[in-house]
Amino acid sequence: MRLLFPPNPIKTSPTTFFNLQFPSRALSLLRSFSVRRLPPESSMAIPPSKSAKPSVDIEVGLARRFWIKFNRESVFAMYSPFCVCLASGNLNIKTFRHYIAQDFHFLKAFAQAYELAEGCADDDDAKITITKLRRDVLSELKMHDSVVQDWGLDLAKECSINSATVKYTNFLLATASGKVEGVKAPGKLATPFEKTKVAAYTLGAMTPCMRLYSFLGKEFKALLDPNDVCHPYRKWIDNYSSESFEESAMQTEELLDKLSVSLTGEELDIIEKLYHQAMKLELDFFLAQPLIQPTVIPLIKEHNPAEDQLMIFSDFDLTCTTVDSSAILAEIAIVTAPKSDQSQPENQIARMSSADLRNTWDLLSSQYTEEYEQCIESILPAEQVEFNYENLHKALEKLSEFEKRANDRVIESGVLKGLNLEDIKKAGEHLILHTGCASFFQNVVKNENLNTNVHILSYCWCGDLIRSAFSSGGLKELNVHANEFTFRESISTGEIVKKVESPIDKVKAFSDILTNSRNKKKNLTVYIGDSVGDLLCLLGADIGIVIGSSSSLRRVGKRFGVLFVPLFPGLVKKQKEYTEGSSSIWKGLTGTLYTVSSWAEVHAFILGS
Structure with a gap:
């Protein structure tokens, strides 16, 4: 004892x-x-x-506090069968093709959401940052073109969108359009400050996705053998573990913190709910990728209660x-x-x-x-x-x-x-x-x-x-x-x-x-x-x-x-x-x-x- x-x-x-x-x-x-x-x-x-786990430092920014608070979803995403297979390098090519096609819809929604957020921001520096982030997404779409060529994908055939992708993209674009409970649509907003709130809400729905991909990229990168040039998904891992992608993730978080400074407690609660919802929808996205191969996870996948x-x-x-x-x-x-x-x-x-x-x-x-x-x-x-x-x-x-x-x-x-x-x-x-x-x-x-x-x-x-x-x-x-x-x-x-x-x-x-x-x-x-x-x-x-x-x-x-x-x-x-x-x-x-x-x-x- x-x-x-x-x-x-x-x-x-x-x-x-x-x-x-x-x-x-x-x-x-x-x-x-x-x-x-x-x-x-x-x-x-x-x-x-x-010692008991310390509480979150109140001096930490809003985006960082939310990332720590909703860490559970990031862990579950990393431990999804899709991510484990991708990190191992033996993810079936058909699954990866399906994922790339779905991610293409994600990125288009991101570019559109940034454009809507830029129209709502009333701060010149914020507008400049959002414009840069939108350009980064467009560059990422070009990276997808490179992946498509490398793998011989035909997006015209692969582009049927699944329900998990629809749920996130609809959620993101609805938020960027001001269709948040208790919030007016941008066209009906009376003041620039009300528009800024919608920009903050939009960043609240986008930030967790950026941080999650950076997190996964670094976790997977740490497991790569530097001498192994044959990992089929190294290019994907290199992209999301790169300094440039980390910079984009940090800029998104800093922008969310900046746009949230003048918001009330009730409005910050709305951002927190949007952030959490985005994390859950992102997790659903990974879980929805169809796997046609045996996996080691979850442990109970082949459990037969009769035997x-x-x-x-x-x-x-x-x-x-x-x-x-x-x-x-x-x-x-x-x-x-x-x-x-x-x-x-x-x-x-x-x-x-x-x-x-x-x-x-x-x-x-x-x-x-x-x-x-x-x-x-x-x-x-x-x-x-x-x-x-x-x-x-x-x-x-x-x-x-x-x-x-x-x-x-x-x-x-x-x-x-x-x-x-x-x-x-x-x-x-x-x-x-x-x-x-x-x-x-x-x-x-x-x-x-x-x-x-x-x-x-x-x-x-x-x-x-x-x-x-x-x-x-x-x-x-x-x-x-x-x-x-x-x-x-x-x-x-x-x-x-x-x-x-x-x-x-x-x-x-x-x-x-x-x-x-x-x-x-x-x-x-x-x-x-x-x-x-x-x-x-x-x-x-x-x-x-x-x-x-x-x-x-x-x-x-x-x-x-x-x-x-x-x-x-x-x-x-x-x-x-x-x-x-x-x-x-x-x-x-x-x-x-x-x-x-x-x-x-x-x-x-x-x-x-």
């Missing part, structure tokens, strides 16, 4: 800390704690923890959550503890004072942090070795013994006595999960076309906290394997029913679940985790996905020969090798783990869009 203490315990009084407007004191506790920065690393008992079973396992603390559950439990214990001058009712479980409790937590935390680092150093080979699962398992047995001793000290200290079950459940209900985590699990368990089994394996002291966190999002179907508090009349006794305390406990639970689930169906296992405690499970699964950036996980893994591969490049590599009728390309115990930076990547890879 993990034990994480806040580096600077909250100093406010219980009355201030727990706002009485909430049904439970734990709710406001959680809200107060959730914005605090935690240390950068987390492990089992009292490691420092990865297959998808087993998904996940850690909880900092894999799913933005703060460690032990930190929440520690805060509840400290804040709800009696003051030193308060008398305690005889019929209640005796608790130490808040001051003594804080001091005890600090001592336990310091001791754990020092000994944890020493333990990690003691299990590392002097030099990097070849991957051997059994050797790694043996090394982590020593870490497991240390973790159990640390947890025994916590129990013996009495710091967990007196926590109210209602406070714990309320804290769980309002525990902040990483963006996209809950929606991923919701899509898994509610997909009637999937035969899935989902398990949460956690060192959390109190399984009730986890169950509350997921049940608030309608995810009661998840199987939770964690430790449990013991309660007397809903008040914790300070004891723990120990079920999953260490890396060895966790991998045993993982193995037992797989053994008990064996049937005639074909199992495919995925494990998602973030720390050293997850390492054995990550490697034992068919697919191990590391989320976050735990330095201790990578240090231990690399020293024991584990290879960490970013998921998208890994998929592109597998797509290059993938052919019709290939046997399963996923199997465990290979020593390779895949890294992601968000749950959007996990979702896009496993489920698709």
Whole structure:
């Protein structure tokens, strides 16, 4: 189990800390704690923890803020089967021809939209920038002519427009014509300022497309072998990863920022909605490209519920959550503890004072942090070795013994006595999960076309906290394997029913679940985790996905020969090798783990869009 203490315990009084407007004191506790920065690393008992993802800098421009806010759609576009195949170089030529024909309609709509925006702008510099951007689009259309010649395309035959292309081009031209809800058409606008608003709205609908193509071009370019001149789509990649295209994307964003300066909050909300809608329509465009070849993505594409079973396992603390559950439990214990001058009712479980409790937590935390680092150093080979699962398992047995001793000290200290079950459940209900985590699990368990089994394996002291966190999002179907508090009349006794305390406990639970689930169906296992405690499970699964950036996980893994591969490049590599009728390309115990930076990547890879 993990034990994480806040580096600077909250100093406010219980009355201030727990706002009485909430049904439970734990709710406001959680809200107060959730914005605090935690240390950068987390492990089992009292490691420092990865900090919560920082909020967007308010000084960042409007276009950049929107790009960050709607990052999910850009990830899903990159992970679309079309883009994975294009990046790999084995995209079927018929699909590429169809795409080029559709993109031709996109570019014509862009040129027309820029022309309409230029007529609405009342600033000479803005007009000059828009004119330049329109010329860039016309140059891009010429690039299409070059591609057409290279591939022998006949646009007269290839130009039938599909519904996804129609939806975006109609949306863009309607916006550029002022046909936005609550906005007058340009011909009816009374003032130059009202026209400028339409120009801003138009840029709001165009900017995400420019930024997305620049993003994809650079991502694909980074995967090209400089010596490989045979990649059939290198010219496309070179164009969208070029400095000139990046310059056009930046100019579009800067122009959007400039045109939006004088707009009201309500008008900025309109631009945000237009930006998001454009991103979604662009994603639909990539997904609509017809594929006539086998692909490695999404993982469930060939899933047959009658024959297959998808087993998904996940850690909880900092894999799913933005703060460690032990930190929440520690805060509840400290804040709800009696003051030193308060008398305690005889019929209640005796608790130490808040001051003594804080001091005890600090001592336990310091001791754990020092000994944890020493333990990690003691299990590392002097030099990097070849991957051997059994050797790694043996090394982590020593870490497991240390973790159990640390947890025994916590129990013996009495710091967990007196926590109210209602406070714990309320804290769980309002525990902040990483963006996209809950929606991923919701899509898994509610997909009637999937035969899935989902398990949460956690060192959390109190399984009730986890169950509350997921049940608030309608995810009661998840199987939770964690430790449990013991309660007397809903008040914790300070004891723990120990079920999953260490890396060895966790991998045993993982193995037992797989053994008990064996049937005639074909199992495919995925494990998602973030720390050293997850390492054995990550490697034992068919697919191990590391989320976050735990330095201790990578240090231990690399020293024991584990290879960490970013998921998208890994998929592109597998797509290059993938052919019709290939046997399963996923199997465990290979020593390779895949890294992601968000749950959007996990979702896009496993489920698709």
